[in-house]
Amino acid sequence: MRVLVTGGCGYIGSHTIVELLNSNMEVIVVDNLVNSSLDVLDNIKKITGKKPTFYEYDMCDKEKLRSIFQKEKIDAVIHFAGLKAVSESVSKPLLYYKNNLFSTINLLECMEEFNVYKLVFSSSATVYGNPTHLPVTEDFPLKTTNPYGTTKLMIENILVDLYKANSKFDITILRYFNPIGAHKSGLIGENPKGIPNNLMPYLVNVALGKSEVLNIYGNDYKTIDGTGVRDYIHVCDLAYGHLLALKNSKSGFKIYNLGTGKPTSVLELVKMFEKVNKVPVKYQITNRRAGDIDACYTSPAKAFKELNFTCRYTLSDMCLDSYNFAKKSIDKESR
Ligand code: NAD
Ligand code: UFG
Secondary structure (H helix, E strand, C coil), X not given: CEEEEECCCCHHHHHHHHHHHHCCXXXXXXXXXXXXXXXXXXXXXXXXXXXXXXXXXXXXXXXXXXXXXXXXXXXXXXXXXXXXXXXXXXXXXXXXXXXXXXXXXXXXXXXXXXXXCEEEEEEEHHHHCCXXXXXXXXXXXCCCCCHHHHHHHHHHHHHHHHHHHCCCCEEEEEEECEEECCCCXXXXXXXXXXXXXXXXXXXXXXXXXXXXXXXXXXXXXXXXXXXXXXXXXXXXHHHHHHHHHHHCCCCCEEEEEECCCCCEEHXXXXXXXXXXXXXXXCEEEECCCCCCCCECCECCHHHHHHHCCCCCCCHHHHHHHHHHHHHHHHHHHHC
């Protein structure tokens, strides 16, 4: 199978490419490197011995995107490309709507024109808003709280309508919970540009002394210890889920949550990180972050039943691998 991976130089895309190449699929990548860098492809080659074909194009440029479909034989697309910072999406909504929607519509038009119908789309647990009860199943009502989340929901709706109009499409929507961790080699991982917003990259920066203290946003949530509860999933498990989605014999329109189903609080994650990495993490409790919710974790039942999806990695692995990647990146920078 020849798979076009959009946003393949990014965090989740790069780990997924490793899974695809290791299972002998051919990979073509399109990425404009707005939130990633080219050396990711060299590191993928170090891990797998193979380097994907690469196009440094902005997917909002339809003619350039189209030229890939003209040149390459493509059997399936995994669509990761997009902007994803929640707070930036609040301050720059037009940038988010333009980038995430235009790129997706261009992609879908090219797919239809060149008779490529198999698509796996990166959605997010953010489409569930603040769930009224837990665990979250795929049939929960959808509601978003920020422009980033709204782009995901709008794209999901576009895909629903597209499938209704053209049932040749074979579409899988994957709603990710909280991916953390990195490939065991420490060669690829999450490398956000600027100050990180998400918990794990920030926690890692504090452990490395790049930031002084981790702000824990509130300890008065209705959770086990008052701090926010999430469903952290190792990025390599998430990547494997994409392979299963591509190989799924069930065709049509499908939606799966990808998470472990295990709730973890901020404090529990910090304690696990300190224990397995044997490093102290200075933290302080601060005010709640606007828009945050008490708890969110999935029921993994549907993904298990239909995709045979299970998670191989534990929270301890996630903490070890995130830190290992960050330490290796620092070593490289200082060389
Ligand atoms: P990432 O930023 O590391 O990767 C996204 C990639 O898309 C980047 O390499 C970026 O350069 C590229 N890109 C963005 N706009 C583009 C455009 N117009 N043309 C070409 N390339 C473009 O993000 P990630 O964490 O790997 O996330 C991948 C996908 O999964 C995103 O769609 C994101 O919204 C979704 N998602 C991520 C998380 C998470 O916590 N990481 C959670 C849920 C959903
Ligand atoms: N948190 C802190 N301090 C920080 C960062 C986060 O205490 O410096 C807390 C948050 O309050 C929350 C938990 O850590 O309780 C997780 O926060 P993240 O920012 O890591 O993740 P979110 O669950 O808020 O959101 C992420 C992505 C969204 C995506 C969602 C579900 O940012 O885009 O996971 O996939 F939709």
